[in-house]
Amino acid sequence: xxxxxxxxxxxxxxxxxxxxxxxxxxxxxxxxxxxxxxxxxxxxxxxxxxxxxxxxxxxxxxxxxxxxxxxxxxxxxxxxxxxxxxxxxxxxxxxxxxxxxxxxxxxxxxxxxxxxxxxxxxxxxxxxxxxxxxxxxxxxxxxxxxxxxxxxxxxxxxxxxxxxxxxxxxxxxxxxxxxxxxxxxxxxxxxxxxxxxxxxxxxxxxxxxxxxxxxxxxxxxxxxxxxxxxxxxxxxxxxxxxxxxxxxxxxxxxxxxxxxxxxxxxxxxxxxxxxxxxxxxxxxxxxxxxxxxxxxxxxxxxxxxxxxxxxxxxxxxxxxxxxxxxxxxxxxxxxxxxxxxxxxxxxxxxxxxxxxxxxxxxxxxxxxxxxxxxxxxxxxxxxxxxxxxxxxxxxxxxxxxxxxxxxxxxxxxxxxxxxxxxxxxxxxxxxxxxxxxxxxxxxxxxxxxxxxxxxxxxxxxxxxxxxxxxxxxxxxxxxxxxxxxxxxxxxxxxxxxxxxxxxxx
Numbered sequence: 001x002x003x004x005x006x007x008x009x010x011x012x013x014x015x016x017x018x019x020x021x022x023x024x025x026x027x028x029x030x031x032x033x034x035x036x037x038x039x040x041x042x043x044x045x046x047x048x049x050x051x052x053x054x055x056x057x058x059x060x061x062x063x064x065x066x067x068x069x070x071x072x073x074x075x076x077x078x079x080x081x082x083x084x085x086x087x088x089x090x091x092x093x094x095x096x097x098x099x100x101x102x103x104x105x106x107x108x109x110x111x112x113x114x115x116x117x118x119x120x121x122x123x124x125x126x127x128x129x130x131x132x133x134x135x136x137x138x139x140x141x142x143x144x145x146x147x148x149x150x151x152x153x154x155x156x157x158x159x160x161x162x163x164x165x166x167x168x169x170x171x172x173x174x175x176x177x178x179x180x181x182x183x184x185x186x187x188x189x190x191x192x193x194x195x196x197x198x199x200x201x202x203x204x205x206x207x208x209x210x211x212x213x214x215x216x217x218x219x220x221x222x223x224x225x226x227x228x229x230x231x232x233x234x235x236x237x238x239x240x241x242x243x244x245x246x247x248x249x250x251x252x253x254x255x256x257x258x259x260x261x262x263x264x265x266x267x268x269x270x271x272x273x274x275x276x277x278x279x280x281x282x283x284x285x286x287x288x289x290x291x292x293x294x295x296x297x298x299x300x301x302x303x304x305x306x307x308x309x310x311x312x313x314x315x316x317x318x319x320x321x322x323x324x325x326x327x328x329x330x331x332x333x334x335x336x337x338x339x340x341x342x343x344x345x346x347x348x349x350x351x352x353x354x355x356x357x358x359x360x361x362x363x364x365x366x367x368x369x370x371x372x373x374x375x376x377x378x379x380x381x382x383x384x385x386x387x388x389x390x391x392x393x394x395x396x397x398x399x400x401x402x403x404x405x406x407x408x409x410x411x412x413x414x415x416x417x418x419x420x421x422x423x424x425x426x427x428x429x430x431x432x433x434x435x436x437x438x439x440x441x442x443x444x445x446x447x448x449x450x451x452x453x454x455x456x457x458x459x460x461x462x463x464x465x466x467x468x469x470x471x472x473x474x475x476x477x478x479x480x481x482x483x484x485x486x487x488x489x490x491x492x493x494x495x496x497x498x499x500x501x502x503x504x505x
Contacts, residue, residue, distance in 0.1 A: 016282075023278060027271045034266050056242030056252075069172065074150075108169040112147055114139045116161050125169075139165065197254050198233075204241075204249040206230055229253075315339050341373070344401060356399040356481050363394045363403075363436055363503075367427060370407045382415050384425045394431050396505050402477045406486075409470040410440045410499050417444025417497065431505075438501040439489065447497050452488040478503075 113122040118139045136143060146167065153164035198215035202208060206227070209220050220226040233239070233253040240252040316339060323332055368390045375384055388394075407427075414425045428439040447455060456475040478486040484503040491497040 019278065019281075023271075023274045027274065030266060030270045056240060060242060066172075066175075070168070110147075110167040110169070112139055112143075112165045114163045114165065116163075118144070118163070121162065197256065198258070199252060199254045200226075200230065200233065202226075202230070202251050202253065204251060206251065210250060315342075344404075356402055358397045358399055358482075360395055361398050361400050361403075363396060363398070363438070364388050364390065364392045364429060366398070366400050366403055367407055367429065367438070370404045371411065371427070374408055374411055378412075378415050379420070381421065382418055382423045382425060384411060384427065386427045386429070388429045392429075394429060394436060396436055396503055398482060398503065402481060406474045406477050406501070407438075407440075409474050413470060414440060414442035414444060414497070414499075417442050417446075419444070434505055436503045436505060438503070440499045440501075441496065443496040446493045446495055447488060447491040448493065449491070452491065455488065456486075 108125060110125045111123065112120055112126060114120055120135070120137060120139055123135070139147065144165075147165035150166065152166070155162045155164065199211075199213045200209055200215065200220060201211040203210065207223065209226065212220065215229075218225070219229045230253055233255045236255045237253075239254075241249055242252070315335075319332060319335055319339065322335075323329075364386075367386055367388075371384050371386060378384075411425060411427075415423075418425070423443045425443075426439075426441045428437075428441065430437040430439075456471050475486055478484045478501060482503055484501060486499065486501050489498040489500040
């Protein structure tokens, strides 16, 4: 099935658009998945933070509760001690009975009352089994150590002092131990149950790390690094405050996991990879087309050179025959010029597709030679001028035959653009330090700016019988073989066109 160029172009555009949409859809879907994973992790982190906050609040509440119990027991002890002393100074039986009942209300707090020399005067809710005796006479040794956890009450009595030593009840001590175990396990629980979120537990002044989880030690190894890490975490989440054991206040800093932070870049990486892959595919397609085009050009050029060979040989034979028939020599000279010209054209076509031999040539001489040949064969109304003297020398490495082909094509196109009116084609040669610039300026009808690049594509022509290959050949010869540049430098409707060639010296 033969498809037109326009149809093939539309199919290629459709395939490219479809591929582009697929890439966009893939990147978008990747972004959606990453966003969902990130949201799920943030939700888990928020649940963990909420759990830690509740536990911290519970610990704070428990500590406050036990502090209140301790104070309440202290107050009860003071009341009991006061009642015990006032019993000895009761003024009536009723008053004595009242203080006795108050003193008997202490059924839980272990208390030992001693004199100034720590002789035991009274005790209640105490057991001395572990001492190996039922009732020691003095408060000393291990017994004194057990009752010295809290400072004793000191009461003045009959010119001396009584000391009231006390302990918490057994149930209270057991509950206190449980609370201590909960508090001490809380720190380990924060780290082990932090899922995958990096955390740092630090003191309130943010200078000392108490615990760390899911984070490299290098990120808090010194004060400067620790400050930087905490600032980064604080920017993401507000730290959690809680009281703990010997520390007045601790802070829990946390942030999203490394996986979540890296997942943010996944869509960008995916898009970059797909974009590079798309560029690679475009490059492969372009190279494939260029290779196919090269093969077509080479095949066509060599076939043209081959086809020209037979009539050229015949024309040479006919020239010799005419000379033997005593034809006027001036006619034979002109015929010989055209035959030589055809030989040059055949050689030019034969060079397409093969690596042309470069040689240091005088650019000025090549240009003047081409113009000298063209001028008699063009309209007499149009003049071609070169701004450099034929005797000037500007050297560079070129293939003379191919470069002449380019110049003749551009000059011929310039003459066609001027048409039948009087006109002028000017050629400017400028030598720079590293390059040589050749400008071909005509006073023709001009080229719209939208077509400045299109003119070098195969098939572009403004002639009803043209093939649109001349400028394409010029472009290939300058770009592919001479590694130079050719482009439309300036053009405007009705004001002419300037083609520029840049060659490396």
